[in-house]
Amino acid sequence: MAASEQVLTSEQLDLVCVNTIRTLAIDAVQKANSGHPGAPMGLAPVAYSLWQEFLRFDPADPTWPDRDRFVLSNGHASMLLYAMLYLSGVRNVNSSGQPIDELAISLDQIKNFRQLGSRTPGHPEYGAAAGIETTTGPLGQGVGNSVGMAISSLWLAARYNKPEFDLFTFNVYAMCGDGDMMEGVGCEAASLAGHLKLPNLCWIYDNNRVTLDGPADVSFTEDVAARFKAYGWNVVHVTDANDLNSLENAFTNFLRTKDRPTLIVVNSHIGYGAPHKQDTNEAHGEPLGEQEARLAKKNYGWPEDAQFLVPDGVLEHFKFGIGKRGGELRQKWSQMFAEYGKKYPELAEELKLMQRRELPKGWDKDLPTFPADAKGMATRESSGKVLNVIAQNVPWMVGGSADLAGSDRTRLKFEGAGDFQPGSYGGRNLHFGVREHGMAAAINGMAVSRIRPFGGTFFNFSDYMKPSVRLAALMEIPSIFIYTHDSISLGEDGPTHQPIEQLAGLRAMPNLVLFRPADANEVVEAWKVIMPLKHHPVALVLTRQALPTFDRTKYASAAGVAKGAYILADAADGKPQVILLATGSEVSLCVAAYEQLTAAGVKARVVSMPSWSIFEEQDEAYKTQVLPPAVKARVSVEQAATLGWDRYVGPGGIMIGMHTFGASAPAKDVQKKFGFTVEHVVEAARQAIAQSK
Numbered sequence: 001m002a003a004s005e006q007v008l009t010s011e012q013l014d015l016v017c018v019n020t021i022r023t024l025a026i027d028a029v030q031k032a033n034s035g036h037p038g039a040p041m042g043l044a045p046v047a048y049s050l051w052q053e054f055l056r057f058d059p060a061d062p063t064w065p066d067r068d069r070f071v072l073s074n075g076h077a078s079m080l081l082y083a084m085l086y087l088s089g090v091r092n093v094n095s096s097g098q099p100i101d102e103l104a105i106s107l108d109q110i111k112n113f114r115q116l117g118s119r120t121p122g123h124p125e126y127g128a129a130a131g132i133e134t135t136t137g138p139l140g141q142g143v144g145n146s147v148g149m150a151i152s153s154l155w156l157a158a159r160y161n162k163p164e165f166d167l168f169t170f171n172v173y174a175m176c177g178d179g180d181m182m183e184g185v186g187c188e189a190a191s192l193a194g195h196l197k198l199p200n201l202c203w204i205y206d207n208n209r210v211t212l213d214g215p216a217d218v219s220f221t222e223d224v225a226a227r228f229k230a231y232g233w234n235v236v237h238v239t240d241a242n243d244l245n246s247l248e249n250a251f252t253n254f255l256r257t258k259d260r261p262t263l264i265v266v267n268s269h270i271g272y273g274a275p276h277k278q279d280t281n282e283a284h285g286e287p288l289g290e291q292e293a294r295l296a297k298k299n300y301g302w303p304e305d306a307q308f309l310v311p312d313g314v315l316e317h318f319k320f321g322i323g324k325r326g327g328e329l330r331q332k333w334s335q336m337f338a339e340y341g342k343k344y345p346e347l348a349e350e351l352k353l354m355q356r357r358e359l360p361k362g363w364d365k366d367l368p369t370f371p372a373d374a375k376g377m378a379t380r381e382s383s384g385k386v387l388n389v390i391a392q393n394v395p396w397m398v399g400g401s402a403d404l405a406g407s408d409r410t411r412l413k414f415e416g417a418g419d420f421q422p423g424s425y426g427g428r429n430l431h432f433g434v435r436e437h438g439m440a441a442a443i444n445g446m447a448v449s450r451i452r453p454f455g456g457t458f459f460n461f462s463d464y465m466k467p468s469v470r471l472a473a474l475m476e477i478p479s480i481f482i483y484t485h486d487s488i489s490l491g492e493d494g495p496t497h498q499p500i501e502q503l504a505g506l507r508a509m510p511n512l513v514l515f516r517p518a519d520a521n522e523v524v525e526a527w528k529v530i531m532p533l534k535h536h537p538v539a540l541v542l543t544r545q546a547l548p549t550f551d552r553t554k555y556a557s558a559a560g561v562a563k564g565a566y567i568l569a570d571a572a573d574g575k576p577q578v579i580l581l582a583t584g585s586e587v588s589l590c591v592a593a594y595e596q597l598t599a600a601g602v603k604a605r606v607v608s609m610p611s612w613s614i615f616e617e618q619d620e621a622y623k624t625q626v627l628p629p630a631v632k633a634r635v636s637v638e639q640a641a642t643l644g645w646d647r648y649v650g651p652g653g654i655m656i657g658m659h660t661f662g663a664s665a666p667a668k669d670v671q672k673k674f675g676f677t678v679e680h681v682v683e684a685a686r687q688a689i690a691q692s693k
């Protein structure tokens with residue numbers, strides 16, 4: 001079949017394009033013998049209308065900073081995105097984001113759907129191919145990210161747009177399904193977007209009334225439109241997903257709505273055209289089967305035997321639609337940016353640095369050094385001071401807290417920092433409200449938009465945002481998560497608020513850099529490591545309670561933090577009988593024990609281990625210097641589950657940690673109850689020495 005051989009009306013050509021998307025999805029899933037054909041079959045006309053008529057996206061330059069973002073939040077429909085990337089002729093980019101002469105997704109990649117090493121994994125993965133704006137699959141995350149992207153567009157516009165230079169105008173479109181609508185993170189994100197009145201955000205809800213298990217109404221009967229109206233959204237209905245005019249009207253309605261986000265509710269048919277499977281969950285997550293695939297193709301007026309057919313004329317049609325429009329817009333933008341660079345060279349330079357995830361010169365100037373102080377300060381306190389210095393040096397650091405800015409010390413207090421609120425989108429302080437998961441998903445959306453975002457909450461509530469932290473790690477993006485009130489030592493709030501297993505859980509997460517600094521100067525050093533990271537998210541774990549600031553003329557320099565673990569205090573001859581290992585607040589406990597042991601003639605070493613994963617990256621020589629294999633007497637001290645410490649204390653070692661939940665009481669009483677006293681550490685050290693003989 002060749003579209004060019006017949007003279008097709010434009011409606012017919014539209015339909016051929018739509019059916020090309022559908023059949024590519026059907027064939028790829030069939031060939032892989034795995035995947036989700038139903039949603040792409042239903043949504044094909046919606047994606048077609050959006051990409052071909054509206055999306056401001058240049059396939060030749062898919063990282064153009066002002067491109068509209070398209071997020072496929074129902075990531076299981078991945079073949080829809082891969083088909084759009086292929087048909088639009090999106091170029092791939094190199095590691096610095098420059099377009100190269102290669103398709104991001106070729107037809108061969110589509111034929112290799114879900115295979116090892118392909119750019120077409122089961123769910124879209126950020127970085128696998130250009131045009132995949134974020135990783136989706138865990139439902140609700142993509143729509144959550146889209147809020148952060150829309151925030152970024154508005155923030156960038158507020159800072160960088162100048163008269164005659166509308167550098168940032170991009171809109172964010174997120175396609176989503178019943179699952180995204182049900183997930184809590186999606187609800188948090190929608191509520192936040194409604195509050196912020198984000199006019200550049202458009203969610204397209206695939207209202208197909210089917211989910212994985214069956215008809216959606218076995219579990220989902222609410223009035224979604226009414227809910228979104230209550231959130232403050234503009235809600236538009238498209239009663240037939242196949243009606244391109246109606247879709248066009250809906251997108252136009254979104255573009256005209258300048259005072260709030262828009263939800264387009266699209267009634268569609270999952271598995272559209274498959275005679276036995278349409279409108280059933282059988283079309284959701286398995287291949288149609290050869291016979292059903294043939295029948296669907298027949299219904300589309302498609303050659304039944306054709307596989308991966310892209311009729312002549314289809315690629316050209318996209319080239320003259322999204323390709324031409326996007327190319328012209330991007331070229332105009334590039335010219336505008338060149339002019340902008342002449343008029344506002346400093347701002348233009350900032351934008352270039354952001355794109356490369358680099359830091360401005362002097363990003364670390366004026367960092368404090370904290371004087372020795374036995375009373376000291378909480379690490380949340382010192383971190384708040386450091387954050388306020390760095391954020392002044394890095395103008396595109398933007399963040400906030402889930403209603404705990406005062407407790408987390410994450411508020412940016414310097415002059416001009418301002419609040420990000422409806423109508424004042426240049427503010428640097430975001431108010432995420434009590435929406436930890438929504439916050440983390442939004443932060444990831446900001447990170448992929450090249451802003452350097454941070455967000456804080458209590459460490460215990462890292463659990464409320466873990467799926468987004470995990471995606472940041474998987475996506476290799478530098479989101480910064482600030483967690484305070486990091487242990488049972490938060491005291492009176494009790495076991496509901498006292499983290500136990502969170503450290504072990506986050507330490508097990510690949511690619512996440514976790515720091516639990518021991519005093520104010522370790523906090524400074526941790527931030528020095530954190531800021532240059534380009535491909536790792538961070539969990540910065542901080543105390544509520546004051547910790548002594550070590551006398552660094554007596555003990556080792558905090559610069560050792562950069563190696564993840566370092567010898568803070570040592571036996572005079574460098575040959576300890578026992579090694580005390582700890583992180584964060586327990587390091588000072590170990591130092592006190594060390595002083596007692598030393599006074600009693602026991603040769604001890606204290607190793608501060610703020611970041612296990614960074615320590616693991618050091619060479620063997622350094623690791624064995626810090627933890628000599630010959631010294632078997634070791635004691636770890638941490639107010640958390642001991643899981644993992646066995647790696648460092650070895651079989652002869654002793655782990656002082658938490659084996660139960662905590663208790664509600666003043667910190668001193670809780671610490672005593674659970675054995676976090678100098679006496680206990682000293683006793684354990686002596687026992688470890690005795691055991692190791």
Ligand SMILES: Cc1ncc(C[n+]2csc(CCOP(=O)(O)OP(=O)(O)O)c2C)c(N)n1
Nearest residue numbers: 039137138139177178179180210211212284
């Ligand atoms: C957080 C999360 N929970 C569960 C799943 C597994 N899952 C994938 S799709 C799906 C059903 C989603 O229904 P819907 O969004 O309506 O998609 P449709 O069936 O319409 O394609 C489920 C439960 C998931 N991907 N993410």
Ligand SMILES: [Mg+2]
Nearest residue numbers: 178208210211
């Ligand atoms: Mg559905």
